Amino acid sequence: MYVILVYDIVVDDEGKKILPKVFKCCKKYLSHIQNSVFEGDMTPSQMMALRMELQKWIRKDKDSLIVFSSRDQKWLQKEFWGKEEDRTSRFL
Amino acid sequence: MYVILVYDIVVDDEGKKILPKVFKCCKKYLSHIQNSVFEGDMTPSQMMALRMELQKWIRKDKDSLIVFSSRDQKWLQKEFWGKEEDRTSRFL
Numbered sequence: 001m002y003v004i005l006v007y008d009i010v011v012d013d014e015g016k017k018i019l020p021k022v023f024k025c026c027k028k029y030l031s032h033i034q035n036s037v038f039e040g041d042m043t044p045s046q047m048m049a050l051r052m053e054l055q056k057w058i059r060k061d062k063d064s065l066i067v068f069s070s071r072d073q074k075w076l077q078k079e080f081w082g083k084e085e086d087r088t089s090r091f092l
Numbered sequence: 093m094y095v096i097l098v099y100d101i102v103v104d105d106e107g108k109k110i111l112p113k114v115f116k117c118c119k120k121y122l123s124h125i126q127n128s129v130f131e132g133d134m135t136p137s138q139m140m141a142l143r144m145e146l147q148k149w150i151r152k153d154k155d156s157l158i159v160f161s162s163r164d165q166k167w168l169q170k171e172f173w174g175k176e177e178d179r180t181s182r183f184l
Contacts, residue, residue, distance in 0.1 A: 004160055006098060007174070008127040034156050035100040035128075053172060059175045064126050065174035068096055075167040079120070081143060082099070082150045082157035 002073040003047065005030060007065040009058075018057045022065075025053045033085065041073065056082040094165040095139065097122060097130040099157040103149075110149045114157075117145045133165065151182065 005026055009015050023032075029050045030038035042050070053060070058065050070076050099119055101107050115124075121142050122130035134142070139161070150157050161169050 001095040004096060006126055006129045008129075014106045034098055034158055037098045037100075037129075037148070037158065054173060060175055065172070066126060066129070066171055067171045068104055069160065069169045070167050075162050077161045079161070080157070081146060081159055082155040 001042060001044070001046070002070045002076060003030065003038075003040060003042050004068040004076075005065070006068075007036050007058075008063065009036075012063045014059070015063070018059070018063070021057045022054060025050060025057070028053075093136070093139070094162045095122065095130075095132060095134050096160040096168075097157070098160075099128050099150075100155065101128075102154045106151070107155070110151070110155070113149045114146060117142060117149070120145075122179060126172060131170075 007022055007026070009019050009022060011019065026032070026038045028045055029042055030040035034038050049069075054065065099114055099118070101111050101114060103111065108127050118130045121134055121138055122132035139159075146157065156182070
């Protein structure tokens with residue numbers, strides 16, 4: 001399934017340490033397309049694995065992490081209204 | 093059509109002024125669901141109007157604004173892996 005993941009980690013002292021961990025978890029399964037936005041194809045089991053990994057870091061009382069998913073990428077159009085996709089960031 | 097809009101404005105001196113303008117444009121048509129993420133239903137003409145308004149502010153060389161759209165919300169699942177949706181933020 002095709003996934004868009006957006007997060008917003010509260011940058012307090014703990015949050016500063018959490019941020020790179022969350023980034024790394026997401027980067028393992030998805031492509032980084034904007035500051036705190038990832039997208040990509042995942043199987044349901046990969047999605048479950050990512051969720052488990054993120055649960056170690058995300059604080060349910062303050063951090064937001066929203067996952068939009070569509071069965072197929074074809075149901076989803078993507079447009080860039082600002083600068084175009086930076087393809088090099090996919091290899092960070 | 094159902095839309096997810098994510099932006100990342102570079103916060104330099106100009107960006108600081110742009111940020112509230114972009115927020116206000118998006119808020120006019122969509123619901124604010126996370127720091128720089130909006131979602132909602134829009135007609136193609138509303139989408140065109142929003143794009144025109146945002147073009148006044150978004151700097152094509154540095155700011156990123158990505159719009160995902162699906163013909164129908166039913167093709168898109170939404171899950172909260174962090175804190176639950178803050179419904180009050182819809183009325184900001």
